[in-house]
Amino acid sequence: MMGPSIPAAHTVIGQSNPVAIGFFLAFVLLTLGITYWAAKRTRTTKEFYAAGRSVTGFQNGLALAGDFMSAASFLGIAGLVSLKGYDGLIYSVGWLVGWPVVLFLIAEPLRNLGKYTFADVVAYRLSPRPVRTASSLGAIVTVLFYLIAQMVGAGTLVKLLFGLPYELAVVAVGALMIAYVLFGGMLATTWVQIIKAVLLLGGATALVVMVLARFHFSYNALFGAAIAKYGTGFMQPGGLVSNPLEAISLGLALMFGTAGLPHILMRFYTVPNAKEARKSVFYATGFIGYFYILTFTIGFGAAVLVGKELILGIDKGGNMAAPLLAEVLGGNVFLGFLSAVAFATILAVVAGLTLAGASALSHDIYVGVIKRGASSEKDEVKVARGATIALGVLAILLGILFKGQNVAFMVGLAFAIAASANFPCLLLAIFWKRFTTKGAVAGILTGLFLAMVLILLSPTVWVDIFHKPAALFPLKNPGLFSMAGGFLAAVVFSMLGREKRAEEGFAEQKLRSYVGVGAE
Amino acid sequence: MPKSQTRPSAGIEDLLESPEFHALTARKNRVSLILTLAILAVYFGFIFLIAFRKDLVGAYLADNVTWGIPMGIGVIASAWVLTGIYVVWANSKYDVMVEDLRRKWGK
Numbered sequence: 001m002m003g004p005s006i007p008a009a010h011t012v013i014g015q016s017n018p019v020a021i022g023f024f025l026a027f028v029l030l031t032l033g034i035t036y037w038a039a040k041r042t043r044t045t046k047e048f049y050a051a052g053r054s055v056t057g058f059q060n061g062l063a064l065a066g067d068f069m070s071a072a073s074f075l076g077i078a079g080l081v082s083l084k085g086y087d088g089l090i091y092s093v094g095w096l097v098g099w100p101v102v103l104f105l106i107a108e109p110l111r112n113l114g115k116y117t118f119a120d121v122v123a124y125r126l127s128p129r130p131v132r133t134a135s136s137l138g139a140i141v142t143v144l145f146y147l148i149a150q151m152v153g154a155g156t157l158v159k160l161l162f163g164l165p166y167e168l169a170v171v172a173v174g175a176l177m178i179a180y181v182l183f184g185g186m187l188a189t190t191w192v193q194i195i196k197a198v199l200l201l202g203g204a205t206a207l208v209v210m211v212l213a214r215f216h217f218s219y220n221a222l223f224g225a226a227i228a229k230y231g232t233g234f235m236q237p238g239g240l241v242s243n244p245l246e247a248i249s250l251g252l253a254l255m256f257g258t259a260g261l262p263h264i265l266m267r268f269y270t271v272p273n274a275k276e277a278r279k280s281v282f283y284a285t286g287f288i289g290y291f292y293i294l295t296f297t298i299g300f301g302a303a304v305l306v307g308k309e310l311i312l313g314i315d316k317g318g319n320m321a322a323p324l325l326a327e328v329l330g331g332n333v334f335l336g337f338l339s340a341v342a343f344a345t346i347l348a349v350v351a352g353l354t355l356a357g358a359s360a361l362s363h364d365i366y367v368g369v370i371k372r373g374a375s376s377e378k379d380e381v382k383v384a385r386g387a388t389i390a391l392g393v394l395a396i397l398l399g400i401l402f403k404g405q406n407v408a409f410m411v412g413l414a415f416a417i418a419a420s421a422n423f424p425c426l427l428l429a430i431f432w433k434r435f436t437t438k439g440a441v442a443g444i445l446t447g448l449f450l451a452m453v454l455i456l457l458s459p460t461v462w463v464d465i466f467h468k469p470a471a472l473f474p475l476k477n478p479g480l481f482s483m484a485g486g487f488l489a490a491v492v493f494s495m496l497g498r499e500k501r502a503e504e505g506f507a508e509q510k511l512r513s514y515v516g517v518g519a520e
Numbered sequence: 521m522p523k524s525q526t527r528p529s530a531g532i533e534d535l536l537e538s539p540e541f542h543a544l545t546a547r548k549n550r551v552s553l554i555l556t557l558a559i560l561a562v563y564f565g566f567i568f569l570i571a572f573r574k575d576l577v578g579a580y581l582a583d584n585v586t587w588g589i590p591m592g593i594g595v596i597a598s599a600w601v602l603t604g605i606y607v608v609w610a611n612s613k614y615d616v617m618v619e620d621l622r623r624k625w626g627k
Contacts, residue, residue, distance in 0.1 A: 086578075089592045090570060093563070097595065100559040100602050104552040108610075223584035235586045236578030237570045244571040251567055255560070275615065282607045289596040296592075431549075507536045514545050515618050 011327055012335070013314055016163030019336030020343075024162070027199075027344045028176060034191045038184035045380050048185035049116040049359050050269040055190055057276035061283020063190045064267050066197035067352045068095075068258075068284070069291050071345040072153055072411060074200065077292070078325075079318025081299020082311055085226065085234035088299050090241060092292045094251055098258025099288060103281040106259045109430045111268045111277040112512050112519040117356075118265040118422065119364045122429045125505035126437040129369050134444040136364035138421035139262040141448060142414050143357040144398070146261075147350060147391075149410040151399030154346040160315065161323060161339035166403055173343075174396035177351045181358065181388045186270055189351045196341070196348040201287065203341045204294040207322070210329040211301030222297075225304045234303070246475050250412070253479025257415030260422030263356035274516055298322050305329070317408075350395065358387035409460040412477050416455065420447030420482035424490050430513060433506040435490070436499040443490025450485040454478030535625045544617050551609060555602050562598045566591055 042048050055063065073095060081088030114120035119135035151170055158169030180188045215221040226234050241247045258264065268277045302311060302321035305328050314320040323342070327335040362384035367375040375383075421444045428435045428443070455461055457472035475481075512518045535541055569591065570577050577588040 086586065086588055086592075089588070090567075093566070093592055093595045096599050097559055097563040100599050100606075101556060103603050103606055104556045104559075219589075220582065220584050223589075227584055232580075233578075235580075235584065235588070237574050237588060241567060241570040244568065247567045247571060248564065251563060255563065275611070278607055278610055282603045285599050285603045289600055292596060293593065508532070510545060511532070511536060511541075514548060515541075515621060517622075 011310070011314065011324060012332060013320055013323060013327065014160055014163065017161065017332070017336055017339065019332055020162050020339035021336075023337050023340035024343050027195075027340055031176075031180065031188075031192045031195065031344075031347075034195075035180050035184035035188040038188035038191065041187055042183070042185035043381070045116070045363075045377055045384070047187065048381050048384055049266070049355075049363065051186040051190050053270060053272050054187075055270040055276075057271060057279030058283055059190070059194055060267055060271050060276065060280035061287065062197045063193040063270075064264060064280060064284035065287035065291070066193035066200075066345075066348055067263055067267065068288055069197065069200055069345065070150065070153075070349045070411075071157060071342045072149065074204070074291075074295060074345065075157070075319045075322055075342060076317070077295045078298045078302060078322040079311065079315075079320070081296055082302040082306070082321035083308055083318045084238060084240070085230065085300075085303065086236055087238045087240035089296050090237060092296060094254045095258075096285070096289050096292055097251075098255045099281060099285040101255055102259045102264070103278065103285070105427060106265070106430070107268055107277045107281050108274040109513040110265060110426070111271065111274045112514075112516050113430070113509065114269060115520050116266070116269055116363050117359050118260075118262060118426055119360065119368070122425050122440055123368070124429060124509055125502040126429070126435070126440055126499070128373060130437055131440050132364040132368040134441045135422070135425070136360040136368075138260075138417065138425075138444045138448055139360040139364075140357055141452075142260070142417045142422065143262055143353050143360070143391075144394075145410040145417070146263075146414040147353050147357070147395050148398045148402055149407045149414070150346055150350050150353065151395050152402050152405065152407045154343070154350070155399055155403060157319070157346065158343060160320060161342065167400055170396055170399040173347055173350060174392050174399070176347055177354055177395075178389060178392035180347075180351045181355045181392070182385055186266075186355060189348075189355050190267075190270060192351055193348045196344045197287065199341045200345055201291060201294075203338050204291065204298065204322075206334075207326055207329065207338070208294050208297045208301070211297060211305070211325070214301075214305065214329075219297075222300055222304065226300055229304060229307075243475075245480070246477070249475045249480035250477040251479075252483055253412065253416045253419045253477050255419075256423045256483060257417075257419035257479070260418030260426065261414070262360060262418075262422070263352040265426075266356050266359065267352075274519070295322075298325060301325050301329075354388060354391050354395065357391045358384050361387040361391070406465055409455065409464075409476075412460070413451065413455050416451040416477055416479045416482055417448055419479055420451045420486040421445075422447075424483065424486040428487075428490055428494075432494075433503055434494055434498070436494040436497065436502055438497065438499075439490045439492075439494030442493035443486050446489035447482055447486025450482035451478055454482055531625065535621070538625075540617075540621055540624070544614075544621060547617070548614060551606065551614075555606055559599065559602055562595055562602075566595050 123131040155166040
């Protein structure tokens, strides 16, 4: 990735940066302090998985935004805008539009029906063992792909921003994340997420103010400077949406994938009731939308004030556009601050992912499947902690194993799996009386299988990674077909036979889902 | 559900059959569906415009600003407005219907 060709005269990026390390250590100390505080409040399952349901709607809104605003979206989208101009905006908008869907269809029923995982809801009326096995498979595979992308991103980023070796960065991220989750459970994870969200939003806002100050606070002047440098095409749609089918497929994966991400869904159990869950999505949508407007402005600022040449010279994916801009406008101190925020961002996201994965293993597989629902509170927390360590170590190993690999497609794949395996069955479990156990298992497995096989055969993996001449499946993101397949299998297999108990239970489920009677 | 659970009492069955409960779920489903279709229409409308009418999206609106800018920001703003509409509706109407139902049936 990095060679000795760094233009050292222009930037300190790529060299060891004590300011960044200082800021990062301050963040680590603060979050470990919080973890210590949270550890004393993390004994029961309700505390470990759901922060004792003590989080307010506003706090959860920030934490949801924190989960979603990954370093990849901050650095990646700013970079894309700086290199491609308007096309970057088109791309970023797609990431927001899943949130209204989460609010309208999923958040409140999920909160009312479930306890800790989305599998609670899918399995509500159905046979628990097969349904929990399938649902947790969907959850864990989603989490793993997302996690690999984050770990590899962390190693690469930290190497660039802090000048630390890749492996050290991966181990540091893994160890810290294990500490947060293992000792502080959801309470610590939530507060790490909130602090990071505030730092990221604050840092990005400061950067935008500095950019706009150079242009008399006029977007027109900023865009004018971009046009002067790169031509009028920079403000116009380019090649990003050349194939409408491609755009629809990616759009569907982003839109409905958000409503199927286990670490996002799990957050709704941390608030006391459905009303707070509802409010939290409203706040999250506000923060995330605002964040994309900031990121977009940062991208334009970097294009004008840093220039494509230097951005591409440091990292050909453009990921260093925002840090380079911070250096130009705020010097080494601001660069250090923003680098630390980017690192903190990765840390918080992987902690949320690991907790979601661990709860699928402990709550769904261990308690729901192996122990058939009969396990003591103490045992369950113990298993959840063990699963956290196992997943954390696995994340570190995968991060090292995938070093230098192109893993950018994995986040898209995680969204495709979430949209194809998790979302259809969650939606049908909530709204469809005739949904059956066979339908749920078939739907999840079909969605999962299609998403993975189609992405393997797609241009993203088959051509870009395996270097085959032509892709066997034409679209870069399989969302359209894998999601349709997931729904179709779930419906067809449900229609093949009736499940009396599931149908009889629907009325009671409706009462709980809509009115909250019996909700935990 | 554990097998030991008692059958729903007559009270609950009456509630589930009641016109108020039907109205509640129907209304909620309608609002959710309409708003979901609205955000789908906004987003895919934007994507289709970019796919088929690049000339429109790329046309300059003022000095240096193309129509694409307010369109893109408009999609973000629509997400805010639609979630806002839902929350205001749910806080002012839906929660009241739920409260009434709960009071009436002693839940």
